[in-house]
Amino acid sequence: MAVDVVILGLGYVGLPLAREATLAGMSVIGFDVNEALVEALNAGRSHVDDLSDDDIVAMKESGFRATTDEREIAAAAAAVICVPTPLAEEGGPDLGAVQSATEAVARNLRPGMLVVLESTTYPGTTDELVRPILETGGLLAGKDFHLAFSPERIDPGNKEFGPRNTPKVVGGHTPACTEAAAALYGRFVDTVVRTKGTREAETAKLLENTYRHVNIALVNEMAKFCHRLGIDLWDVIQAASSKPFGFQPFYPGPGVGGHCIPIDPNYLSHNVRVKLGYPFRFVELAEEINATMPAYVARRAQNILNDAGLAVNGATVLLLGVTYKPNIADERESPAVPLARDLTALGAKLAYHDPHVRDWRPGVEALPVDDLESAVASADLVILVQNHRAYDADQLAAKAKRFFDTRGVTRTDEAFRL
Template sequence: MAVDAVIIGLGYVGLPLAQEATRAGRKVLGFDINQHVVDELNAGRSHIDDLSDADVAQMVAGGFEATTDESRLGEAAAAVICVPTPLSQDGGPDLRAVEAAVDAVARQLRPGMLVVLESTTYPGTTDEVVRPRLEAGGLVAGVDFYLAFSPERIDPGNAKFGAKNTPKVVGGHTPACAEAAAEFYGVFVEQVVRAKGTREAETAKLLENTYRHINIALVNEMARFCHELGIDLWDVINAAKSKPFGFQAFYPGPGVGGHCIPIDPNYLSHNVRARLGYPFRFVELAQEINSQMPAYVVQRVQDLLNEDGKPLKGSAVLLLGVTYKPNIADQRESPAVPLARQLLAKGANVQYHDPHVPSWGPLGGQAVRVEDPTAGVAEADLTVLVQNHREYDVDLLAKTATRFFDTRGVAPEGAKVHRL
């Protein structure tokens, strides 16, 4: 059976995409450089939150296969690149994984093939980095093969929107490339939105996340001065969002996490500085504000302990929820990490609980895991709700705690409860 598509990178983006294509009856090959991931998937076992073992087993039964064999990329009619693009040392995107994936495709490229980049990056990457590498063998984009960019929009843990019903933005190197990409995605995605070109599609993803980044920074800064002024910001937001137009609610927190919000806007900021020589001030200010939130939480913790006549040094501080968003195990860029590190640096006895994280690697064992959160909050000098997982009975935990610092605005008001 011919392979309709090879998905390169089988993580939070690539695997749900492969699932939907397989469900639509397409023969899908998954490629990843991690042999353990490939072996687990072929055995019907998932390694991401959004797909269960049963989901992966169903994919395998439907013809999905994972491989580390690069030579098999040439079997596919379409190659979709879904590899990570973390920040480099200079603040721009680290494109090494993208370049490696593109080079692998280039070695197997054949006439008529569709190549799509989904990895988030700066405007111009598809045309300036991907296209020359693919064309090095003599085939020409838009003439001999099709090239497009389609930004990933996966929101891990979102039960309402997934790969199928989230509109898919597509920008082609040429109109024919856009048509080929739209036809490919249209088989298993409900709505395809065509951008003018690859740069517009690349920038659309950055605009989406920059919008969120800046608005989160706005409410994070408001949280600080509202506390000083004795204003309940959570009540302010509830009142403001009653307006049926012109306002979208964003909420403060202990920092921002995940692969998108704390990282993607920096691609745009870095690109503006590098190409145009001036700063993207909104993004840089938002980054400054959001990155300061863990330190602000530490200061609030210290102030609350002072009210009980306790120093932060030597006090037991329990962190509840250390993932970057609720109800998933994903810890990428979680603000719980800098928060815990700063507490440790000030001499606190840091403990944590998270139903999705049995072992917290980034802290290297410096944070002790509490097995029972209810018993843990009763024994800790202060508890910080960092992430509100559905498994937590926040009312009970807040009532049981010596001091309860709620960074998510969900705990009932009380003498022992304090909000961000």
């Protein structure tokens, strides 16, 4: 039986996309090489924060199903590739999953099919890697099948903007390819934005995240010297935000996390170095600054304890919130991990609490606590790493011997702030 779309990769990007298409009345198949994941989805169990088990059950009732059988790709009018692109050792994206998924599509490619890459990567990937693989069987992109790139814009935990009301950027190998991709997404996304081609669409995604990366680095650098000068940066940002034009607030923190901000800009800087032979200095400097923040927080923690006449060696330090974003369970690239390792290297005894994470493994010993208030009261130092909704920071700061707020949410003078 023919289906409207098969989505390859059923993680934080592919699964919400599949749900939105299903809600629009489209017939959708999800493909993934992870057998356990496929079995869980077909049993009605979700593994991503933004979708509940009930959401998966509703998708199934509307005809969605997951499979590990790549032959089912051949029944789809469109194939959308949403597989991960982790950072490779040399600094660019690891395109192994993209290549494998593209090869699976190529083995099942039919005339007239639309193939869209959503995985974040460097400019030129769609044309230089994906297209040649798809054309190995003799069909030509832009002539026998449509090919496009559409960057994912999923923001886990965002209750205001989801797949439907976040504008969808599409860029095709040819203008006709662009229109084919726009027609697909137009069935379940409110706004479609067309670019001149695949490279422009690929670069748009990198620009979005590089913009955030650089501006976060700016305020992180300011946090360091504002602390030494006795300036409250959080108050500064609030004041600057009163300007109705020309300013957008960004906030410092213990480091950047998730798949996008700490990783995607590296794809761009790596691509510039490889293809043009010179560094993208803004991006590389931003990466250097943001990567040092966990170590900076650890040093601040050490100084807070020193000022109280305590050595960090042997002190009990409680970390609150170990995910990369508030109110979700996603731990990808969380700055809590390098912070835990830096504190352990200084001799601290670590404990942690997170209402969304029961089993955290940062690579060093960190004991979970169940009784939050008791743990806060007994720790030598409490560090608010992630401000989950479940935390009342001011109340916790009042109970703690020492409270280090890395998110600028406390209003009490009793707390130390980044």
